[in-house]
Amino acid sequence: MTTHSYQPATGATVARQGTSALAALLLRLHFYIGLFVGPFILVAAVTGTLFVLTPQIEERIYADQLFNRSQGEVQALAAQVKAAQAYLAGRGESPRLFAVRPSKGEGWNTRVMFSQPGLGDQSRAVFVDPVSLQVKGELLVYGTSGTLPLRTTLDYLHRNLMLGDLGRNYSELAASWLWLGALGGVWLWWSARRRTRAQAHKVRRPVSARRLHSLLGIWIVVGLVFFSATGLTWSKWAGARVNMLRAELGWITPSASMQLQPAAPMAGMDMxxxxxxxxxxxxxxxxxxxxxxxxxxxxxxxxxxxxxxxxxxxxxxxxxxxxxxxxxxxxxxxxxxxxxxxxxxxxxxxxxxxxxxxxxFPLIAKLIRWGVDAHMGILFGVANQILMAAFGIALTAMIVLGYVMWWRRRPAAGSGLAPLSEAFMRLPPAQRASVGVLAILLGWNLPLMGVSLLLFLLVDVIRWRLARR
Missing domain, CATH: 3.10.450 (Nuclear Transport Factor 2; Chain: A,)
Structure with a gap:
């Protein structure tokens, strides 16, 4: 008769079990991020890449409105504004004068912008030759960057799929999960590499979709975290949380007051x-x-x-x-x-x-300004465009490779993956508490992440019940 003596778990054994359970949890979460959030990240990657690559294309498309070949003295801004107003008046229109962007150099036309109902964040720009005062055309322009119709369309696609406020949830969902998917993927790659390190020098692994997916993720992980962080700063729900935090910490971007006090002297300013x-x-x-x-x-x-x-x-x-x-x-x-x-x-x-x-500006306000401009590919000119496009193309390829992996293994999809709830319960108590608190904090500060995480858990429960039947 064989007897078994009780062997208490050592610290190393508990650590290995905790690491294994955490790996199972991250693997399942990584799978769900790729499967369900991946399409949104893919759309954001493609539209964002097109956006940063098109400034020069836009200048070629709208060259007639943007540029002139006139030689001579630049006319007064007043004359240029009146020329734009006369152009619209000749068509029986009198929209409100909104702003003027004077010619930024020789060969560039002045933009005289008008607002009118129904344009939202766009304005109607009449392009005036600052030398001849000839009106060169009109276009709708958008935002501080003054993007023209082509890039405005790409911007709306990237930001909200042209669905307004409802569509903004898509890009915020993508940005909320992107950083966690990227960092979780790095951890999974590192764990797998550590387990196979002893055989790494003996076996030359063939190039596969899985290997390419992992390598691309490692190469661009810093860029993915950057995209996620800067994208969240102007999102709807998480962005509101960011603004609350900045207000509490005094990191608000300063602004000039447009309110006039007619009789008040200038304070602290020698004019x-x-x-x-x-x-x-x-x-x-x-x-x-x-x-x-x-x-x-x-x-x-x-x-x-x-x-x-x-x-x-x-x-x-x-x-x-x-x-x-x-x-x-x-x-x-x-x-x-x-x-x-x-x-x-x-x-x-x-x-x-x-x-x-x-x-x-406070340092945080400067960093946010630089981060947003780098995200848009305009901070460092062409070099910035190329870098952002390279990240976008790599991210697109990585997502496609992830779906190739899933498609090839779809007959056994989920067979080797513990459900999220089961993987969570297998964690040691300390890790379970830490993960639970972290999930609550992330869900509060990134509301769309919290809601989608609950949906992930719901999918797990449904699959578990179906499997039992």
């Missing part, structure tokens, strides 16, 4: 020399009380802003939107070095009443 300079510049000019958005004021406001340090080649001038409101002049050049200073200008007093300079 005497500047005011004297502008008075001399406009000596003898009749300055009647203007209406809001009076074209005659654009040159004066631009001169005040330039004298006050707004020196980027690409700027945007916005007239007041109501009484006691200042004019806004802001830099819109998102390339390196970043120039995104903003000033509020009171043309009556010929003074800058408020400003927000990028140099004074």
């Amino acid at each position: 005497g020399e500047h005011a004297e300079h502008m008075a001399h510049l406009h000596a003898g000019m009749a300055m009647p009380m203007p209406t809001l958005g009076d074209p005659a004021r654009f040159d004066l406001v631009q001169g005040i802003a330039r004298a006050g340090g707004i020196d980027a080649s690409e700027i945007e001038i916005r007239p007041p939107r109501g009484e006691n409101q200042a004019w806004m002049v802001r830099e819109v050049d998102r390339s390196w070095p970043t120039q995104v200073d903003t000033v509020a200008v009171d043309p009556e007093r010929m003074a800058i009443t408020s400003r927000a300079d990028f140099a004074t």
Whole structure:
């Protein structure tokens, strides 16, 4: 008769069991991320890649509106604005003047932008030759970057599948899971590599979909975490959590106040020399009380802003939107070095009443600005475009290879994978508590991750019940 003596589990044994259970949990979660969230990540990767590759294509497509070959003296902004207004008036239209982006250099046309109901975040830009005052056409432009129709369509596809607020959930879901899928995949690769390290020098593994999938993930994991983090900063639900945290920690991006206080002196700002300079510049000019958005004021406001340090080649001038409101002049050049200073200008007093300079932004606000611009492929010009496109193409290939792996193994899909709930319960108590707390924290801060995790668990329960039957 054989007897068995009780052997207490050693610390090494418990550690191995915990590692094995954690690997099973991550493997199952990685599988669900790839299977269910993968399509959303794939769409985001493809549309994002197309977006960063198309600025030069867009310039070729809309060359007639963007460029001119005129030689001579650049006309006053007031004349350019009036030319755009006359163009629309000739068609019986009088939309509200929204902003002006003066020509950023020789050969570039000025954009005179108008707002009208139904355009949402877009505005209607009339392109004016700053030399001849000829109207070169009109297009819808979008956002601070001023993207034209081609890239606006790609941007909407990338952001919300052109489904509005409802569609924004798709991109937030992708960004919420992307970083965890990437880091979890690295951990699984490292664990598998450690187990087979002894045989690695003896057996030359053939190139396979699984091996390529793993290698691509290792090469681009930093980029995937970057995409996820920067994408979440402007998402709907997680973005709101990020903004709450930034507000609590004082990391809010500064902004210039457009509210005017007519009788208040400038606090802490010596504008005497500047005011004297502008008075001399406009000596003898009749300055009647203007209406809001009076074209005659654009040159004066631009001169005040330039004298006050707004020196980027690409700027945007916005007239007041109501009484006691200042004019806004802001830099819109998102390339390196970043120039995104903003000033509020009171043309009556010929003074800058408020400003927000990028140099004074908190570090976190700067990092977010740089991260978003790098994500869009505009921070470092063509080099940034190539790098982001390379990451996007690699991510696309990795997802496709993941589906190839799944398709080849589909007859036995799930046969070797413990359900999430079972893998979770196999964890040692300390790990189980840590994973549970982490899941709750992530679910609260990334709401779409939390909801989809519950759906993953529901799928597991349904499959388990079907298997028992």
